[in-house]
Amino acid sequence: MRILHTSDWHLGRVLHEHSLLRDQESFLGSLLEHLRECPYEALVVAGDVFDRSIPSEEAVGLWNGFLEGFRAACPETALLVIAGNHDSAARVALASRLLEAGGIHIRGGGERVDEPVRLPGADVWLVPFLWSGSLAVGGENGRVMIQTQREALAEAVARIRLRMDPQRINILVAHCFAVGGEVSDSERTLVGTAVQVETQLFEGFDYVALGHLHRPQGLGPRIRYSGTPLAYSFSEAGQAKSMAAITLTKGVDPELELVPVRPFRTMLNLKGSLEELMEDERFAGLGEAYVRVTLTGPAGITQPVARLRSRFPLLLDFQEYVAPQSQALAPLPALRKPDIGEEFQAFERRLRDGDPPGPLVAAFSELRAELERTR
Structure with missing residues (x-):
């Protein structure tokens, strides 16, 4: 079959x-x-x-x-x-x-x-x-x-x-x-x-x-x-x-x-200076694509998102990136998003100087599950 x-x-x-x-x-x-x-x-x-x-x-x-x-x-x-x-x-x-x-x-x-x-x-x-x-x-x-x-x-x-x-x-x-x-x-x-x-x-x-x-x-x-x-x-x-x-x-x-599955629109991550993104032919013809831009070059550019959207109407995400000057100034690695359950148990351990009791952890888990059902 x-x-x-x-x-x-x-x-x-x-x-x-x-x-x-x-x-x-x-x-x-x-x-x-x-x-x-x-x-x-x-x-x-x-x-x-x-x-x-x-x-x-x-x-x-x-x-x-x-x-x-x-x-x-x-x-x-x-x-x-x-x-x-x-x-x-x-x-x-x-x-x-x-x-x-x-x-x-x-x-x-x-x-x-x-x-x-x-x-x-x-x-x-x-x-x-x-x-x-x-x-x-x-x-x-x-x-x-x-x-x-x-x-x-x-x-x-x-x-x-x-x-x-x-x-x-x-x-x-x-x-x-x-x-x-x-x-x-x-x-x-x-x-x-x-x-x-x-x-x-x-x-x-x-x-x-x-x-x-x-x-x-x-x-x-x-x-x-x-x-x-x-x-x-x-x-x-x-x-x-x-x-x-x-x-x-x-x-x-x-x-x-x-x-x-052919997508209705393509999705792209673009990276470059404002001048490159606005003028370089590599980035031409992307008016129908979903775009996330990482902007390099000097910080403090006036209204970069508005200017970029004139070329990329579906710019959905934007971040500035300052190139590191040395190893000491290299970008920090991305941090994992904290989990509230882990934070709760860590807090309880600090209070009790040991692991929290199982029924308390189970009750917290049930409350979280109930919250997720209603989101």
């Missing part, structure tokens, strides 16, 4: 206060065109359909229009969608049981992780991003909510294994941060209970379609992040974006074909 693996659409994304809805609309149009031309048994969206848990009306409209266009373009293709950490599970999965009659399968929470979508050639197991409390297990005093994503994902996979038919192709779709994955600047720092999970957890599946990391990458022949279809930060400028066309045959490794 053949599936098309995508993820992390982040509909409604804003880049440096510039809406990317037009770029996303262009991507969805090209995706529908590809689906018309190339048949697949299923299209997979491995989480983060939206960029916010409460998406804008425009983002919801874009998603609704895609669903209508998808069903018209390829009526025989199944659509398999899970909620990511940016999504509201309940909003994404609205009317999901009704949509299943039309071959559109959307899972938002953990209540159906061991219920497969049965396709003619495979069983597909859909595991959305599992927040604290998404799953519960039996304990001495009744049902106990699982607190970490690693434990929740392990529990979900354990439940799946009890129902797997090893004679069929088994595909796992999940949204998580797997050990060994490379990150990009556009991934929002996960808070609360989100942690890395070991890839050994995915052994036994014929293919694992992952979402969350924005760089397309494989973690072995059977595990892959499709990455975002568009660049969502200037750290991704020049990065080739794609979708993963996967051909599956029981007993052999999947066959991978990358389907390139």
Whole structure:
């Protein structure tokens, strides 16, 4: 069988206060065109359909229009969608049981992780991003909510294994941060209970379609992040974006074909003096590109951004850089953005002269997770 693996659409994304809805609309149009031309048994969206848990009306409209266009373009293709950490599970999965009659399968929470979508050639197991409390297990005093994503994902996979038919192709779709994955600047720092999970957890599946990391990458022949279809930060400028066309045959490794995604606009990092940027032919014809400029040369230039925007209308990010005069004056390395959880625990250690108690750390993590859900 053949599936098309995508993820992390982040509909409604804003880049440096510039809406990317037009770029996303262009991507969805090209995706529908590809689906018309190339048949697949299923299209997979491995989480983060939206960029916010409460998406804008425009983002919801874009998603609704895609669903209508998808069903018209390829009526025989199944659509398999899970909620990511940016999504509201309940909003994404609205009317999901009704949509299943039309071959559109959307899972938002953990209540159906061991219920497969049965396709003619495979069983597909859909595991959305599992927040604290998404799953519960039996304990001495009744049902106990699982607190970490690693434990929740392990529990979900354990439940799946009890129902797997090893004679069929088994595909796992999940949204998580797997050990060994490379990150990009556009991934929002996960808070609360989100942690890395070991890839050994995915052994036994014929293919694992992952979402969350924005760089397309494989973690072995059977595990892959499709990455975002568009660049969502200037750290991704020049990065080739794609979708993963996967051909599956029981007993052999999947066959991978990358389907390139052509961006609506290119994204560029430019560096030079104001004179070079304004006059050099190397920088001509970039009026339609998203641009970040690092300005070299003397500091204190009057209104550099306004002057640069006369040549680069979509200048979205700007920084001045003074070339070092000597090694002693070299720029300091970029500092890692502090994590409030690490700062909280460091503060408690200073107060207690030792590690903070586990229940206190767990309570803090739950508060952070609750805050992330409502952002």
